[in-house]
Amino acid sequence: MLKDAYQPAEIEPVIVCRGERFRLYLDEPTILHRVQELGEAISRDYPDEPPILIGVLNGAFIFLADLMRYITVDCEVDFLKLSSYGAAKVSSGRVYELKKIDADIRNRHVIVVEDIVDTGLSMEYILNRLKAYEPKSLRVATLLHKYEATRVDLPLDYVGFRVPNLFVIGYGLDYGQLGRNLRSIYILDEACTDGDDQAKGSK
Numbered sequence: 293m294l295k296d297a298y299q300p301a302e303i304e305p306v307i308v309c310r311g312e313r314f315r316l317y318l319d320e321p322t323i324l325h326r327v328q329e330l331g332e333a334i335s336r337d338y339p340d341e342p343p344i345l346i347g348v349l350n351g352a353f354i355f356l357a358d359l360m361r362y363i364t365v366d367c368e369v370d371f372l373k374l375s376s377y378g379a380a381k382v383s384s385g386r387v388y389e390l391k392k393i394d395a396d397i398r399n400r401h402v403i404v405v406e407d408i409v410d411t412g413l414s415m416e417y418i419l420n421r422l423k424a425y426e427p428k429s430l431r432v433a434t435l436l437h438k439y440e441a442t443r444v445d446l447p448l449d450y451v452g453f454r455v456p457n458l459f460v461i462g463y464g465l466d467y468g469q470l471g472r473n474l475r476s477i478y479i480l481d482e483a484c485t486d487g488d489d490q491a492k493g494s495k
């Protein structure tokens with residue numbers, strides 16, 4: 293029945309998004325295997341009190357949905373939203389809050405769930421905002437870490453994959469709002485860029 297009808301999606305090795313070529317970087321089974329490991333680690337670390345996962349919209353919604361289902365202890369969820377890159381591929385470094393959390397996190401265990409830490413400025417801003425509510429503990433789970441680009445010292449407690457300083461899309465991550473629905477993660481094909489990324493992002 294349903295089980296028999298299920299067909300794994302075909303994985304394209306190269307895709308084009310908004311006219312730019314991206315190549316397969318992390319396929320769906322690889323991502324899910326790692327997300328499961330992170331879920332298991334979180335389950336071990338919070339045996340007594342349910343943590344609140346705070347997803348950073350929009351990019352983290354798919355990672356959060358999978359991560360949460362691999363967590364086997366009680367947990368809650370809430371969301372916040374920051375200003376975005378627009379259609380640029382390089383972080384502007386300017387951040388502001390578009391949607392605040394609804395949950396009361398005072399004296400609660402909090403895990404911020406992000407799709408990617410790039411410069412780290414968004415996460416630094418988020419952690420500073422959330423600290424003001426005096427949570428019992430504050431940790432970070434990020435699927436990807438562009439470690440060469442990170443400019444601030446951050447406590448990244450759960451990291452899925454360390455990735456090079458190149459633009460990635462898929463599994464929630466977008467390029468100008470497109471690409472989030474790709475089941476795998478794709479990386480900008482360097483051989484096909486014109487070296488003009490910095491200009492595009494620094495407006």
Ligand code: IMP
Pocket residue numbers: 348351377383385406407408409410411412413414415458459460461465466467
């Ligand atoms: P940061 O403030 O520079 O660390 O940027 C973090 C945010 O920028 C992430 O939450 C993403 O939404 C977005 N971002 C950074 N790098 C990428 C990327 O390679 N692809 C898609 N979005 C990205």
Ligand code: MG
Pocket residue numbers: 348349350351352406407408
């Ligand atoms: Mg994001």
